[in-house]
């Protein structure tokens with residue numbers, strides 16, 4: 157299925173299109189909203205005046221371009237990808253739309269990663285073609301709404317953990333890379349490195365990877381081989397560039413030299429491998445595993461801040477916290493006004509003032525209009541984090557609204 161969202165130069169806008177987002181900061185353009193229908197000529201002229209500045213249009217809510225680009229031909233080397241999730245006939249908010257779209261991208265990325273791991277397991281040449289396609293899709297989704305894409309890759313069940321963990325690390329690395337100034341092919345390489353970083357786990361028995369209890373010394377030694385096994389697989393095929401090879405081999409190194417396989421320390425660990433270490437640990441500890449429940453993102457960030465001294469690069473970790481937030485997307489928060497809200501996305505300024513959507517009054521649980529409040533404006537503030545289970549709230553469902 158082709159995505160309903162499409163990036164075009166503003167000069168190609170026409171009446172009847174629905175603009176979902178204008179690239180860049182709001183100061184760069186004259187529109188006070190980011191999403192709107194091109195309903196009149198003055199609006200159209202303002203858009204045309206932006207020239208090559210890029211805009212995202214939603215072809216489900218408005219007109220498409222006159223001559224749609226034909227879908228890419230299907231080569232027979234690509235693994236069969238599943239159909240996207242069915243679209244229920246409901247009206248969603250723009251945020252809910254982005255979540256549903258991100259879920260479809262996550263499923264396609266998972267299928268491509270599963271096919272890749274199968275190739276590695278069988279000793280076949282790795283089919284990389286479909287990876288470039290999914291990395292492109294993930295990158296577009298991050299550009300449009302990083303909070304939506306980051307929140308859908310966190311939820312996994314134990315059967316597809318390895319594949320979704322790879323997709324999650326790829327997403328985190330590209331989102332972090334954008335923050336750190338990576339562009340173009342450098343971003344693509346980060347995504348590829350994320351998808352491939354644990355490919356060496358095909359050389360570790362499943363019983364060990366999924367063991368509910370503590371690992372014995374031999375099992376632990378086997379797990380610790382996965383970076384080198386992966387590196388050998390990638391080198392054998394010569395399919396991965398230096399970034400993917402480096403991240404695969406060194407994503408378990410720690411700044412204080414206590415990591416593996418080479419006990420590298422400080423600057424001797426490359427920047428991309430230090431980024432990989434942070435993204436890898438965050439996703440691992442926020443995911444449910446056979447031996448423990450995943451932590452809530454806010455709790456994970458707090459714990460990682462405690463460990464950061466020896467484990468992580470301080471500057472990269474700070475950029476990561478800005479990306480994820482002190483109150484990450486999906487966190488249930490209590491506001492000073494005694495209202496309950498769910499965090500949708502981070503604000504450009506402080507990590508303490510995300511954008512939230514109201515849910516209900518604390519006093520009587522009375523549902524509130526699902527109004528979006530930008531806490532950055534100072535109209536309200538967060539006074540605490542609440543447990544979704546205690547309120548009988550399903551966060552994934554809340555975000556899909």
Ligand SMILES: [Fe+2]
Nearest residue numbers: 353354407408
């Ligand atoms: Fe790993």
Ligand SMILES: [Fe+2]
Nearest residue numbers: 321353354436
């Ligand atoms: Fe990993």
